[in-house]
Amino acid sequence: MKPLFPLLAGALAAACLLTGPARAQSADNWPSKPITLIVPYAPGGFADTRVRLLARKLSDNLKQTVVVENKAGAGGVIGTNLVAKAAPDGYTIGTGNLAPMSVNPTLMPDMPYDPIKDLAPVVLIENSPLVLSVNNTLPVKTLQDLIALAKKEPGKLTFGSSGVGGAHHLSGEMFREQAHVDVVHVPYKGGSLAATDLMGGHISMMFEMGYSALPAIQGKKIHPIAVTSKQRLAVLPDVPTMAESGLPGFESYNWQGIVAPAATPAPVIARLNAEFNKILKDPEVVKAIADTGSQAGGGTPEEFGAFIKSETAKWAEVIKTGKITLQ
DSSP, X not given: OOOHHHHHHHHHHHHHHHHHHHHHHHHHHOOSSOEEEEESSOTTSHHHHHHHHHHHHHHHHHTSOEEEEEOOOGXXXXXXXXXXXXXXXXXXXXXXXXXXXXXXXXXXXXXXXXXXXXXXXXXXEEEEEEEEEEETTSOOSSHHHHHHXXXXXXXXXXXXXXXXXXXXXXXXXXXXXXXXXXXXXXXXXXXXXXXXXXXXXXXXXXXXXHHHHHHHHHTTSEEEEEESXXXXXXXXXXXXXTTTTTOTTOOOEEEEEEEEETTSOHHHHHHHHHHHHHHTTSHHHHHHHHHTTXXXXXXXXXXXXXXXXXXXXXXXXXXXXXXXXXX
16 A cells, blocks of 8 residues: 555645646636626716726727626725635726725724735726815915915814815825814715815815816816826816925825736736726727826836835825824
């Protein structure tokens, strides 16, 4: 009778030989069945609308069905966790967004996943700058006017947001820290409620997503002071950046990209990256992104990974300095 250990060793070696080519073959044949793309937010919102356009383009290019599934809850954590825990075979991917990827790891001590260890970056889809606007009764026209007024009347000016930890809120906190002003945060249960109160003069100012702020700006219901991007926006060419206006280095975006489970085969990640880079040059997609005041992403998985890490470090500093908590 042959010893058991050599037999097991031989079986394991044979299994390894089979597993390598099998994994390579599955990557070469990918995709051979429908792909699920998880959005960690509710249907009908900004992220969902954009992803459905991208999913349609991806389906056309790959000649395979791409099913968008909305898994909202816990600030994007529930849906993002489903991607992190999915089988790493390329058939479940998702959007990686600012909050669940780079903000919540600092705000939430018991995250069910590690964005860096459990998720593989595929590509940055878009950066969406915010517009700092004031209500029409506030006697300011520039960022420096606003800072001067805030310093003259500490604790009197208010800024609205869609809730604690979102891009609206964190941009306001970064403004407070960099401008050294005492302004009061007023969280709402949604950005539209805050925007309505801004137009009504019930709050002083708000950092608002471009696509959402544009109608009110064009209707002269609010006054734009500055944009949070590095360059001016094509849809608001006369509105300066925060950096131009006296706060150098001030940049803030509500961004999203594509992520996959961490152990997804490298050839599949590479193929997804190439396909999404191609889609981001599609005229319909280019127009859709530009029309909402956003900036198209693109680039390599490594560049997106570095961006996620830099955003995590930036917002962790803002959160800790501002002593921001979810309570």
